[in-house]
Amino acid sequence: MKFIYLDHAATTPVHPEVVEAMIPYLSEMYGNASSTHAAGRQARTALNAARDRIAAFVGCSPSELVFTGSGTESDNMALFGAAEAYRSRGKHIITTSIEHHAVLHACERLEQLGYEVTYLPVDRFGQVSLADVEEAIRPDTILISVMYGNNETGTLQPVEAIGRLAREQGICFHVDAVQALAHIPMDLSRLPVDLMSFSAHKLNGPKGIGALYISKTTKISPLLYGGSQERKRRAGTENTAGIVGFAKAVEIMRKNRYELKQKMEKLRQGMVKELERRLDADAFVINGHPTEVLPHILNVSFPGISTETMLMNLDLAGVAAASGSACTSGSLEVSHVLKAMKLPEAVTASAIRFSFGADNTEQQIAEVAGILETIVSRLRTIR
Numbered sequence: 182m183k184f185i186y187l188d189h190a191a192t193t194p195v196h197p198e199v200v201e202a203m204i205p206y207l208s209e210m211y212g213n214a215s216s217t218h219a220a221g222r223q224a225r226t227a228l229n230a231a232r233d234r235i236a237a238f239v240g241c242s243p244s245e246l247v248f249t250g251s252g253t254e255s256d257n258m259a260l261f262g263a264a265e266a267y268r269s270r271g272k273h274i275i276t277t278s279i280e281h282h283a284v285l286h287a288c289e290r291l292e293q294l295g296y297e298v299t300y301l302p303v304d305r306f307g308q309v310s311l312a313d314v315e316e317a318i319r320p321d322t323i324l325i326s327v328m329y330g331n332n333e334t335g336t337l338q339p340v341e342a343i344g345r346l347a348r349e350q351g352i353c354f355h356v357d358a359v360q361a362l363a364h365i366p367m368d369l370s371r372l373p374v375d376l377m378s379f380s381a382h383k384l385n386g387p388k389g390i391g392a393l394y395i396s397k398t399t400k401i402s403p404l405l406y407g408g409s410q411e412r413k414r415r416a417g418t419e420n421t422a423g424i425v426g427f428a429k430a431v432e433i434m435r436k437n438r439y440e441l442k443q444k445m446e447k448l449r450q451g452m453v454k455e456l457e458r459r460l461d462a463d464a465f466v467i468n469g470h471p472t473e474v475l476p477h478i479l480n481v482s483f484p485g486i487s488t489e490t491m492l493m494n495l496d497l498a499g500v501a502a503a504s505g506s507a508c509t510s511g512s513l514e515v516s517h518v519l520k521a522m523k524l525p526e527a528v529t530a531s532a533i534r535f536s537f538g539a540d541n542t543e544q545q546i547a548e549v550a551g552i553l554e555t556i557v558s559r560l561r562t563i564r
């Protein structure tokens with residue numbers, strides 16, 4: 182049976198060139214980057230080169246990047262780190278109701294620790310309004326955290342406008358760009374953002390390596406205490422192989438950026454067209470913003486067919502898709518993102534996330550649409 186992977190928002194396959202770049206640092210080049218001998222210096226050189234490359238890719242200075250163990254850790258570091266560093270100014274944080282759990286659950290913990298968090302609503306497309314952000318700002322607001330692009334619907338947020346507002350008010354602004362990094366060109370020298378989270382495994386890099394951009398003027402208290410790695414901002418021996426792999430993934434992405442964007446748009450539009458051609462208009466609904474959207478994510482509901490049933494049928498046909506964020510798939514819980522968008526229950530209970538990657542083809546998209554047509558007609562007849 183063929184296997185078609187349409188779950189790149191959960192994770193992407195590691196590019197063979199990334200594996201090749203990492204292998205030496207998992208074998209003969211095993212030095213600890215903090216050691217002063219030749220083996221240590223070799224690791225340090227690789228680490229510095231990787232940091233320079235990733236910093237250039239996002240338009241910041243290498244000293245403004247801290248390597249972490251994941252996108253989740255980057256989000257946690259931004260939230261807990263800024264909350265503690267700015268505690269003397271106030272204890273109010275603003276975020277949105279559609280953030281990844283790495284932000285939402287960190288905020289819930291901050292509430293237990295005595296912080297106050299405002300969770301902003303979104304419209305039916307999953308977008309937060311600038312006016313709501315403005316209205317939520319208080320004299321004791323110390324941090325605003327809004328994601329770049331949503332991992333379930335792909336909807337983009339007005340981060341630039343929110344960032345300008347945060348700058349005017351002197352409030353620290355964090356952006357979770359874990360899903361956006363591969364698909365939206367970032368220029369942090371221009372964007373009014375103080376903290377930004379990244380993760381390598383969403384762009385054909387390895388798992389277990391992330392980064393947090395911390396602008397020169399932003400204060401952050403560390404989460405981890407120990408050695409003085411990462412300029413004392415994140416203790417722990419650096420994951421040299423992971424960092425080298427992250428940089429290689431970024432290099433490949435930089436070279437292929439234009440082609441990838443074109444391809445993602447083509448695959449996404451192709452899938453929509455195929456669904457329109459094969460299914461009745463009332464058999465599916467597309468969730469998320471019609472235009473302000475990450476090009477690799479397409480969230481579709483098939484009203485009357487539960488998410489679990491559809492995912493199981495797709496899996497049996499060799500298609501890997503998801504119900505939303507990887508952390509909630511497998512559970513029967515309705516997505517907090519679709520709930521926040523106030524979509525009808527028939528839509529939230531039947532949503533499927535398809536997410537495309539560099540390795541997908543138009544042929545695969547047509548095949549998946551054909552499989553969906555068969556599943557929908559079979560299950561609709563049963564009902």
Ligand SMILES: Cc1ncc(COP(=O)(O)O)c(C=O)c1O
Nearest residue numbers: 251252253281283332359360380
């Ligand atoms: C928007 C967003 N933020 C954070 C994360 C967490 O990243 P990681 O899997 O590297 O911990 C994810 C992962 O799916 C994500 O999509």
